[in-house]
Amino acid sequence: MLYISRKEHFNAAHKLYNEQWTKEKNLEVFGPCANGNWHGHNFDLIVTVKGIPDPETGFVVDLKKLSTMIRAEVIDKLDHKNINLDVDFMIGKMASCENIIVEIWKIVEKHLPAITSRGKLHCIRLYETPRNYVEYFGE
Amino acid sequence: MLYISRKEHFNAAHKLYNEQWTKEKNLEVFGPCANGNWHGHNFDLIVTVKGIPDPETGFVVDLKKLSTMIRAEVIDKLDHKNINLDVDFMIGKMASCENIIVEIWKIVEKHLPAITSRGKLHCIRLYETPRNYVEYFGE
C-alpha cells in the first residue's frame, strides 16, 4: 500500500461570519477574520491517494491526471474567487477551512474513480497560511 | 556598510480594477485578478535597512524596534483587510503590488528615523505569492 500526494494552490478571499449573529458578536468571536470587507490567503491544498501500484506503470494514480482533475473540479472554482460569495459548494456555510476541506473531500472522492481504479482518497490537507492547516480523512 | 532585513507578513483581499474602465475591459486586462468579489493573498514583506553598526550594540537598527514599527505603521493597516476598501493610503489607487510597495516605502522611510540614527531605508520587497514579487529602492 502506497500513499501518493499532490500539492496544488489557490488564492482566494473569505471572511469568518455567522449570518445568524450580530456584527458585534461576529467580531467578538472571529476577531479580524470577521472583517466585513473580507481578507484573503494563498491556500495550499495537498491531496493524498492510497493504493497498490499497477505493475505495468508503477503508478497508483497518474499524478498528471490527478493534478488535472483537482484543477478542473476544485481549484478553478476557488482560485481568484471569494469563498463566501462565488463558490457554489460553500453557499450557506461558514467559510472556515474545516468546512471547505469537507466539501473538497466530497468532490475529489467523487471524481477519483474516473482516473484510477486502484487508488482511494486517503487525506486532504489545506494550509490557510504556512502556520495554520487542517486535515481530513473522510470520517 | 551593512544591510539588515526583517520579514513580516499580512493576509489581505484585493482586486485589480481600474474604475475608469468597463467591467469587460477590466476582465480583458486583469483576467481573474479583476474578479468583482475580490480574491486574496498571504503577503510577505521584507524591509532592508543599511548603515554602519553602532560599536556599543553591534546594531545598525534594533530588529525588535524595526519589527514593532513595521507592524504598527504598515501591517496593522493591511492585515485581515481589503486593500481596495479598507486601507487609507491606497484609496483611489490601483491595488497592484507595484503601487502598494511605493506607499509602504513612504511610511517606513518616515518612521525609521525615530528608531535609528544610523540606518537608512534601502529596499522594500513584497511577495504576493511565493512566485511573484516586487522590489523598490526608493527611486
Added chain:
Amino acid sequence: MLYISRKEHFNAAHKLYNEQWTKEKNLEVFGPCANGNWHGHNFDLIVTVKGIPDPETGFVVDLKKLSTMIRAEVIDKLDHKNINLDVDFMIGKMASCENIIVEIWKIVEKHLPAITSRGKLHCIRLYETPRNYVEYFGE
C-alpha cells in the same frame, strides 16, 4: 473528525549531556552536541488538535486561542532560553527533543480543555532543524 494544526517557534540553547557520565563519554556518545558551552537552534513546534467542528463557528478549536495558549504556556518558557538551565520542566532531564516533546505534550494537554470542549490533543511535532524532527502522539 478534523485535525487542526498550528506552528509556533522558539530559539533556544541546549546541549546533550548526561551528568552521570564523564566528559569523554559524553563527547563519544553525543559528539559536538555535547559541547560544554552549549549550541542552539531555531525550533519549530507544530501542535495538532482533533475533533468535530462546532456548527456555529466552524471551529474545532479557535486557532487564535490555541496560539495564545501555546505561547503563554510553552514558548515563553523556552524562547531565548537555555533548555538545560532555564526551563523548569526540563530540570534533571536530558535536553533531547525526545524528552522536550513529552513535556510539551503534558503542558498542552493540561491547558487545552480551557479553550476547547471539542478538541483533543492529537500530535506534537518538534523540528530541531529543517532536517531533524520528532513526533509524539501521547502514548
Added chain:
Amino acid sequence: MLYISRKEHFNAAHKLYNEQWTKEKNLEVFGPCANGNWHGHNFDLIVTVKGIPDPETGFVVDLKKLSTMIRAEVIDKLDHKNINLDVDFMIGKMASCENIIVEIWKIVEKHLPAITSRGKLHCIRLYETPRNYVEYFGE
C-alpha cells in the same frame, strides 16, 4: 512511543519507460516523463523511525548514525546517478517513485538494527518535486 525523522536528498536522472511497450505507447502513458534522453530531479528523502527512548541518552536512534547509514546505503547509490541505468536495486524495474521507495524501505530496514536496538522503521517519504511525493509504511 516517539517518531524520529531525518531528511536526506539526492540529485538523479530517470525516465518512466516500460521496455515491453512501444515508444509511442510510452509517450502516450508517461508523457514527457518518458523522454528517451532522461530528465531529473532533486529528490528529498525522509526516514521515520519509531521507538521508546533510551533513558540514558534520550535517543530512540542516534540521528548522526541514522544519517550516516542512509547516506552510505541509499544516498551514495542514487546521488548523481541515473536511476534506470546506474542503480543496482532498480535494474529491471520501472523507475517510478512508488518502486524506488519500496526498495529504499528494504535497504533501510535491513541496516537499522545495526545502529539501534530500540527503533523500528515506520515510514519512508520521497519527494520527487516539492509538489509530488510518495509514502510507504512497509505493508
Added chain:
Amino acid sequence: MLYISRKEHFNAAHKLYNEQWTKEKNLEVFGPCANGNWHGHNFDLIVTVKGIPDPETGFVVDLKKLSTMIRAEVIDKLDHKNINLDVDFMIGKMASCENIIVEIWKIVEKHLPAITSRGKLHCIRLYETPRNYVEYFGE
C-alpha cells in the same frame, strides 16, 4: 523604478563533461557531476524585469504574460529534457548553470519587448539546488 520578479521551474537531466578531455580528466575536475549516464535537478528560474509602472494598469509588465512567455520560450525547451542532448541553444556548450543562464538571458531579452514597452530585463537567477544558484545581469 520597480523590479518585478517571476519564478518558474523545470526538471532536467545534465552532466558536466568537456568533450575535449578524457573521461578520467572529466571525473577529476567535475567529480560525480561528470557521471556518464547523467544526473538531474529540479531547477528554479527567477526572471526580474525593471521599469516604471503604467499609471492605468499599475504594471511594469503583466506577470501572466511574462509567465506565459518564459514557459513558451524557455521552460518548454528545458523541462523534462536532457540539457546536453535535447536543448538546441545548449548544443556544443558545457551544461553548467553559468552557461545555461547566459543563454536564457538572450532568449528572455529578445522576447520581452513583445509583452512590455516599459520593462527591461534586469536579472536572471537560476537555482540548481536550494543551496547552489547563479545570477546574471547581462554584462
Added chain:
Amino acid sequence: MLYISRKEHFNAAHKLYNEQWTKEKNLEVFGPCANGNWHGHNFDLIVTVKGIPDPETGFVVDLKKLSTMIRAEVIDKLDHKNINLDVDFMIGKMASCENIIVEIWKIVEKHLPAITSRGKLHCIRLYETPRNYVEYFGE
C-alpha cells in the same frame, strides 16, 4: 560577469551582551537576547562569488571546492559552538550578526584565491532566523 552562490548552515549559541554595561542595561537594550545562559539559532550562510567563467569548465569557481573551503574555515569554527565563548575570531566582540558577518567576510576573502583565480568575493548573507538576516559587500 556571473554571480555564484552557495548556502551552508551552522547551529550555535550566543547572547547579545556588552560586558561594559550592567546586567540591567543589557536586558534593557537587548531584551531576551541578553539572557545570561545564552540562546541559539540555526544560522544559514550564503556566500556569493562573482567573475567570468572559465571557458573549459564553465565555472567561475568550483562549488564543491567553495563548499569545502567554507566548511573548513568558517562552519567548523561556528557549528555546535558558543559564539561568545568558543569562536576565536569573535573573542572580545559583540556576538551580533552584524559583527559575525564582517569576520566571515575576512576569512572567506583570504581563502578564496586558493580555489579560484577568476572569482572575487561579492556578498555574504547571514540568516539568524528565516525572518532576520544581514548582508555585507565588503565595504
